[in-house]
Amino acid sequence: MNTRIRFFAILLVAAGIPVLAEEGMWTFDNPPVKQLQDKYKFTPTPQWLDHVRLSSVRFNDGGSGSFVSANGLVITNHHVAFGQIQKLSTPQKNYVQDGFRTRNQAEELKCPDLELNVLVSMGNVTARVQGAVKPGMTEKQALDARRAESSKIQKESQDATKLRSDIVSLYSGGEYWLYRYKKYTDVRLVFAPEQQSAFFGGDPDNFTFPRYDLDFALVRAYENGRPAQIKDYLRFNPKGAADGELIFVSGHPGSTSREWTVAQLENERDVTLPTLLGKYSRLLASLRKYAARGPEQARQAADEIFSYENTVKAYTGQLKGLDKGLFDKKTREESDLRAKVAANAEWRRDFGPAWDAVAASTKKQAELYKQRQFWTISSPSGLARMARQLVVYAAELKKPDAERIGGYHEAELEELKFYLLSSAPIYPEFEEMLLAHSLQDSLDQLGPNDPFVRAVLEGKSPADVASQAIKGSKLTDVAFRKSLVEGGEAAITASTDPLIALARRVEPFFREHRKAWEENVESGLATAGEKIAKARFAIYGKSAYPDATFTLRLTYGTVQGYPMNGTKAPSKTTFYGLYDRSASFDNKPPFNLMPRLAERKDKIDLSTPLNFVATLDIIGGNSGSPVINRNGEFVGIIFDGNIESLVGDFVYSEESNRAVAVHSAAINEVLRKVYDAGALADELMGK
């Protein structure tokens, strides 16, 4: 899986917390029924919940969406579909720049490697997974035991149901669940606006409000070559939601870190975020330099530049949010919890040492963190990543399923192959630049005497190594990759492909780092995290939601403005505002209007709501999630959070944290009046 939830770090430890305000990313097995009844006199029935869940779609390249017609139409954000739109584009047909429209279903284009998931069932397997750990095991043995049992459950389920079956760790290992998904892998692009209209305001306006973006796109799920027939889909309500109205979001928040210990937050502030900000800022500089080579290079790099600018802005906001106020609050909460644990002899014995254990593991995490950026060969080059996956795949395949590393279990191979054998275009010049960049960066950051650097460069320059590896590689060819997948270890070992050879050279470092990380960081955090989670369950009960894990969650809130920069932000914007912001910047990029929007200004009712904000607790991965009213109707689509929401990774504030969504009225208005896509609008309206 090549999950691209763009702005969130790896989830390490999370646990339930007592919840106040309109916060919470609730699992569908534990929806906030009492809160909704108390505050809004609304009772979500099991039928309502099932309907919403089955209408919700996960985009496995990093986002959310929902079914909005009986014929498999799925709405998501433009920026979630961006990767596929880019992969479908060519130098001649640039759908990113010009948008994509169809006159009929025959013109819908199949996405090269898009997998959609619908969550069809959830089962609690905590007893089985936790039960795999026997007394006397070391932390590493316990980690391995839980993983082995998990892969076993996955495989059993997949064999029995033919459904995608994932083990989901919630509450930091406090609970384990088996989630089963219906998969759609034939997904076709139906409609996309011009990227500039979807992302009007560009990086400056990203993560801010007021906002004026048409950040939506439409794809269609197919089965057996025909549009999938969908029972549970959301009726499209073009009126949207009123100021103050109760609304919901059903989507897939990627990760949050709200229950990290203070030690972990300090590490995030002092090590993780500074390291990643440096790394991605350097990468962005290389990407921009590449894009400056010419329009075709700019086209190739567009999605990556968007993605890393997004990440850098998000991390910068997170770092800013990790301020004294946040640490005061977190320290207070942690002291309170620890005091309650200390007040009970049994809890003190079982859970008391967990915080110091987390701190010890975090210290080791900090020590390994720089090495981790390079030894894991997480090159931004997708081609290099595939080479590494092929080499690792061949080696893992020989092992018993339970002993394999994550991503290579039997139940996961279908997905791995789906991505390895994707028909998406690969641009060697682009891959070479990315590989050269990451090799140069490893040299700059680790120094010439680092064993990884020595092994990978073999005394040559990063540019030479990258040039040789990419120029001579046949991995750009799907058939060649297929032959390696099918040929297994023998084929990999025998391969003279220079990129495979490079991947073979670095594989030992990948495994060495992975081992050190598991033994020193993950094992300890997993054991301690489970203890803290159990402490919370014991003290607070299951009154809280688990940290986000890119699994389906329900959140609720109201359409609501907020105090902003000395004044009030309204709860919505209108098309007037789009034209104001463009004219205010003399129509200069990134505030330029696409020709269609400029030309059809007089056709549009400028008072139509365009974007709106709500007290919905969302985070990266929720992009594309439907905003739903009490009647289960689609009234908008989440595409961003405001700048005040960036600290939401660590803490939620109802006062100023807002989700930003495209208003359903705007979608209807532009489909009909700007994009001449009346038939599609009619399909959405159920006409």
Added chain:
Amino acid sequence: MNTRIRFFAILLVAAGIPVLAEEGMWTFDNPPVKQLQDKYKFTPTPQWLDHVRLSSVRFNDGGSGSFVSANGLVITNHHVAFGQIQKLSTPQKNYVQDGFRTRNQAEELKCPDLELNVLVSMGNVTARVQGAVKPGMTEKQALDARRAESSKIQKESQDATKLRSDIVSLYSGGEYWLYRYKKYTDVRLVFAPEQQSAFFGGDPDNFTFPRYDLDFALVRAYENGRPAQIKDYLRFNPKGAADGELIFVSGHPGSTSREWTVAQLENERDVTLPTLLGKYSRLLASLRKYAARGPEQARQAADEIFSYENTVKAYTGQLKGLDKGLFDKKTREESDLRAKVAANAEWRRDFGPAWDAVAASTKKQAELYKQRQFWTISSPSGLARMARQLVVYAAELKKPDAERIGGYHEAELEELKFYLLSSAPIYPEFEEMLLAHSLQDSLDQLGPNDPFVRAVLEGKSPADVASQAIKGSKLTDVAFRKSLVEGGEAAITASTDPLIALARRVEPFFREHRKAWEENVESGLATAGEKIAKARFAIYGKSAYPDATFTLRLTYGTVQGYPMNGTKAPSKTTFYGLYDRSASFDNKPPFNLMPRLAERKDKIDLSTPLNFVATLDIIGGNSGSPVINRNGEFVGIIFDGNIESLVGDFVYSEESNRAVAVHSAAINEVLRKVYDAGALADELMGK
């Protein structure tokens, strides 16, 4: 003088500083010629400077303006003219709510008590004023000597020239200047938009940007019953200024405190601002309660509510700005200056003790500050204020001119009488509420045993005292006030008017507090302030501008957006934005459109610039100042600063401090298309 520079505290100590960036409120004797030449290759000639100065107008009730036609037309802010518009309104003709328009000059209405000043000459009288201080004098004697000499110079000048003559203390007493003004006291209202259009967005949007306000009004200066014929006026350029263009502001910043010592800033943070915020918040509560009595009461209180909301928002911003970062910077600068002083034996002896002296005086200031809020009878009731002035006037008149307190010198009597004999309407119900409020507040804050409280209440309730004093008073009658002014001490002593009787009861406290304040606070600050100023002159030369003193200043900058709340604020807004913000809030107050703006939307070119921002260093008092281009043309009118500018009282930041102005194109557009005032627009365009 009843100067209402709404948001700035009394100027105590100020001194020159070395200047960087586009900061500075420069006196016209020391314009920033070198900076303009170096950075913009622009040399303001003496003719250019004289023309700009003579086109600039001071509104003595607290703002700025400029001549914009040969026939005496003066443009200022609506909120500067607000007080006069309110005074000209009646329950039947509410020009505040409905705006004011004229078909011809005969319909122009004379403002009850508006005095305009034009600065015609400046002369340095430092040697004479400072020379009045003889060796061996105490600080109080020195203060008295400087004041006596100042009043003598003023009187001589006024007798000789018939011009208003003010002694201006600059650089905290480092320099003294004689400023001579041409006065206009027959000033007539020509045009005002509806207050809601001038102040669209109300208190929430106040001190923020992006902004959409038509905050301008037009008055006309008359001489001998006919429009004044003006040689120096600004040509109106409806094109405005382009993004990045060099522009100027010539106006009257009220006061800044940029060169206060750290001890003074701490006192501002810990004593002054909290005291005033409490006081004005309580007053606002009373004003709002009064306005809720009915539409006529709401009309009466409108200007005061605007004014105090403005003050509270400004002070809140200032208090927030007095943060650790500011104190770190100020502490560093002060340490640096003091180290330089200490490094020179003579400076160390002459200037070295000044900082501790300021700290000592500031400590006494803090001790007296609560008493000062009440003993000086600075009641928000204008009628009570007049009663106090009449009582003090009668007593002062007997003294030799040099011994009188400020405001009662011979040269100042004409202005005092102008306000005492104003024909502006007085609303007894409103005055009674205001007086009762301040009496109640003195009881609450000082306690029942405070001598002032005992003397003023005489055992009765604040409401009863206020009711008796206002209901029985004839001071609402101009003729009665005139009889007291003319009758002098005998008339005041003999008067049985209950409000005069109240003023007589509190006069001793007024004088006692004044004496304590002068001896313990002002004397010491004046002496020490002069020393610090001299230290700066010695070390930095006269490379800096003095703190603002509601005297004419020139500032320069460029039209420029700024980083805002995670994104960029543009350098301008357009009419599209006005309609967006109104629609975004469903046209609810304070975001409601006046009928004219709603009805004539289709007539307006919505892409017309409405407001704009620039790196112009301005502050309260600058309201209504013209924005001028290199050609000396009018391109806009200052009406506000952004939220980031509120800390500008203490420090200027080019990165985010912005002045907010109405664009000249917007004025032209609405005069012609919204207000059917084409003839007036033609007069502005010189047609």
